[in-house]
Amino acid sequence: MIEVKNITKLYDPEGNSFLALDGVSFTIKDGEFVAIMGPSGSGKSTLMHILGALDTPTSGTYFLDGKDVSSLSDDELADIRRDKIGFVFQSFNLLPRSTVLRNVMLPLIYSGVGEVERDRRAREALHASGLDETHFTHLSNQLSGGQIQRVAISRALVNNPSLILADEPTGNLDSKTGEIVLGTFQKLNEEFGRTIILITHEPDVAEHADRIIVIRDGKITEDSKNHKKKDAVHELAKIESLKK
Amino acid sequence: MTIFDILHETYSAIFANKVRSGLTMLGIVIGISSVIAMLSIGQGAQNSIQSSIQSIGSNLVLITPGAQRGPGVQVSAGRGSAKTLTMSDVDAIKAEVTNIKAIAPEVSGRYQVTASGQNTNTTVTGTVPDYQSVRNVSVAEGTFITEQNLQAGSKVAVIGPNVRDDLYGEGADVIGKKIRINKIDFTIIGITVAKGGTGFGSQDDLIWVPITTAQRMLSGDEYVTTISVQAPDADSTTDIQMQITDLLTLKHNIKNGVLDFSVLNQADIAATATSITQIFTILLGSVAGISLVVGGIGIMNMMLTTVTERTREIGLRKAIGAKKRDISLQFLIEAMMLTFIGGAIGIILGWLISFGINYSGLIATQVSWFSIILSFTVSAFIGIVFGYYPARRAAGLNPIDALKYE
Numbered sequence: 001m002i003e004v005k006n007i008t009k010l011y012d013p014e015g016n017s018f019l020a021l022d023g024v025s026f027t028i029k030d031g032e033f034v035a036i037m038g039p040s041g042s043g044k045s046t047l048m049h050i051l052g053a054l055d056t057p058t059s060g061t062y063f064l065d066g067k068d069v070s071s072l073s074d075d076e077l078a079d080i081r082r083d084k085i086g087f088v089f090q091s092f093n094l095l096p097r098s099t100v101l102r103n104v105m106l107p108l109i110y111s112g113v114g115e116v117e118r119d120r121r122a123r124e125a126l127h128a129s130g131l132d133e134t135h136f137t138h139l140s141n142q143l144s145g146g147q148i149q150r151v152a153i154s155r156a157l158v159n160n161p162s163l164i165l166a167d168e169p170t171g172n173l174d175s176k177t178g179e180i181v182l183g184t185f186q187k188l189n190e191e192f193g194r195t196i197i198l199i200t201h202e203p204d205v206a207e208h209a210d211r212i213i214v215i216r217d218g219k220i221t222e223d224s225k226n227h228k229k230k231d232a233v234h235e236l237a238k239i240e241s242l243k244k
Numbered sequence: 245m246t247i248f249d250i251l252h253e254t255y256s257a258i259f260a261n262k263v264r265s266g267l268t269m270l271g272i273v274i275g276i277s278s279v280i281a282m283l284s285i286g287q288g289a290q291n292s293i294q295s296s297i298q299s300i301g302s303n304l305v306l307i308t309p310g311a312q313r314g315p316g317v318q319v320s321a322g323r324g325s326a327k328t329l330t331m332s333d334v335d336a337i338k339a340e341v342t343n344i345k346a347i348a349p350e351v352s353g354r355y356q357v358t359a360s361g362q363n364t365n366t367t368v369t370g371t372v373p374d375y376q377s378v379r380n381v382s383v384a385e386g387t388f389i390t391e392q393n394l395q396a397g398s399k400v401a402v403i404g405p406n407v408r409d410d411l412y413g414e415g416a417d418v419i420g421k422k423i424r425i426n427k428i429d430f431t432i433i434g435i436t437v438a439k440g441g442t443g444f445g446s447q448d449d450l451i452w453v454p455i456t457t458a459q460r461m462l463s464g465d466e467y468v469t470t471i472s473v474q475a476p477d478a479d480s481t482t483d484i485q486m487q488i489t490d491l492l493t494l495k496h497n498i499k500n501g502v503l504d505f506s507v508l509n510q511a512d513i514a515a516t517a518t519s520i521t522q523i524f525t526i527l528l529g530s531v532a533g534i535s536l537v538v539g540g541i542g543i544m545n546m547m548l549t550t551v552t553e554r555t556r557e558i559g560l561r562k563a564i565g566a567k568k569r570d571i572s573l574q575f576l577i578e579a580m581m582l583t584f585i586g587g588a589i590g591i592i593l594g595w596l597i598s599f600g601i602n603y604s605g606l607i608a609t610q611v612s613w614f615s616i617i618l619s620f621t622v623s624a625f626i627g628i629v630f631g632y633y634p635a636r637r638a639a640g641l642n643p644i645d646a647l648k649y650e
Contacts, residue, residue, distance in 0.1 A: 055644060074568065075567045075568065075569075081563060091556075093559075095560075097256050098256065106561070106564060107564045110245055110561075110565045111565065112245065
């Protein structure tokens with residue numbers, strides 16, 4: 001359960017103050033799949049940083065599972081990120097020297113989970129995001145873009161977070177691979193009841209979510225249920241047929 | 245994050261850049277190994293000088309004639325040739341100085357020595373039976389000069405092993421044979437045990453005869469060239485030294501304060517030698533220490549590069565929940581691991597260098613536990629000091645900026 005109330009974020013680089021977020025409020029219930037959409041410079045990245053407990057708002061409150069995150073210290077924010085949030089980045093950010101399993105385990109290492117349990121949960125998360133078992137012991141730089149992003153999704157899942165935050169997860173992928181990744185999100189949301197926030201500037205991508213929040217110039221301009229939700233499996237089939 | 249996990253991360257980070265890690269470690273390896281090798285050379289030099297000093301006897305006070313010169317005093321003859329000490333001085337010391345264990349006067353001079361057609365020039369020392377215990381001389385075959393020889397002024401000689409080797413051939417049986425010193429025949433009654441070279445000339449080259457015989461037949465006068473007094477322990481040597489100085493000053497009727505003899509304390513000689521070798525060791529050690537510091541700077545340089553290169557990784561780790569402490573610990577341990585491995589290799593290499601020098605016979609080096617513990621501590625310390633700044637820099641990165649870093 002996410003409750004954002006009247007959040008503002010003021011950047012002040014050398015006197016030129018800039019209001020990146022201006023009174024943003026919304027609530028996201030557990031199990032929702034929400035897309036936050038907006039052009040670059042709209043404040044969606046700033047919002048994502050605050051939702052992801054990477055940054056704190058200048059004013060306003062942000063409750064994550066009933067806990068006020070808006071005024072925590074650096075180390076307390078690190079705890080929130082570790083226990084409640086899973087990140088998926090546009091540029092994947094896997095450790096190239098480590099195996100797929102090790103990459104997925106990484107959050108568990110920081111939360112002090114024992115080695116046997118780590119391995120079990122990492123495998124479970126990789127199965128959930130649909131990566132083939134033969135790739136588990138590969139180094140992450142031996143995989144394709146779609147596979148890499150599914151490893152990254154598994155990593156975001158492994159800590160059993162309250163919220164998965166995906167920042168332009170398809171930005172570096174071709175449309176077919178993008179659909180596979182979006183399909184993974186849909187599956188996680190529908191089958192496993194995961195709360196997912198998808199941040200994107202592409203309407204095509206946003207339309208895979210159940211609800212779309214549009215942000216522009218630091219303000220929410222639209223917040224509505226997505227009536228023409230795209231099904232990734234169906235979209236993928238369309239792409240395949242176009243090729244032929 | 246357990247220590248095992250940190251070590252796993254460290255291991256993969258160090259091995260991801262084998263060449264760079266290796267070269268960085270090399271700095272520490274060279275630093276540590278040179279510290280160990282240099283200190284072992286210093287220690288070896290100190291030991292060999294000390295053993296030289298100890299080999300002339302223990303707890304000695306040595307009295308030699310004519311040493312000190314005051315201003316305005318006529319230049320006197322060299323120390324060895326000045327004749328100011330006599331047997332009556334020896335008797336006076338024996339009678340009046342308290343707490344002495346033994347006293348051994350000697351008359352030394354170089355003479356031509358011939359035997360079985362061979363000839364050599366060596367030092368002949370006339371002395372008393374006590375000399376054997378005072379100056380640590382052991383007899384391998386036969387006996388040393390006896391009281392009876394002394395009383396009778398017998399023409400007997402105890403020779404060093406080198407003298408025997410030179411004149412009769414190696415390992416020859418010479419007891420009872422004649423040896424001609426300064427054209428006078430002596431009978432050999434003993435051979436001393438080889439001691440090897442010492443800092444004061446090899447004792448293996450000497451010939452000993454009774455002092456009475458030496459004074460009558462060789463030097464032809466009453467004088468003695470050295471009086472060795474043995475104290476019961478190292479602490480009383482200073483007291484004995486002062487007593488002798490006072491006694492001889494009075495006895496020689498010296499009023500202007502310029503002594504015609506000098507009294508050397510073996511403990512002082514040893515202390516002086518030790519302080520010289522210590523300075524020598526510190527000098528060598530500090531030169532090596534500089535290379536260790538340079539190695540440490542190499543570590544810091546590499547760690548700073550690593551932190552910059554891995555900015556995104558640091559950002560990611562922070563995003564998924566790593567605290568500042570986790571990040572700084574990871575980089576600190578990486579730096580420490582580099583110095584630790586470098587230090588361990590350096591200790592082995594230093595030991596090998598020291599062993600090699602020892603084996604080559606240049607100097608009997610000795611690797612001390614102190615130098616190993618010191619260099620290990622120093623390398624761990626360098627790891628912490630030079631790893632701290634890069635680690636702090638890594639930990640202080642803002643995760644948002646770090647994730648965007650290209």
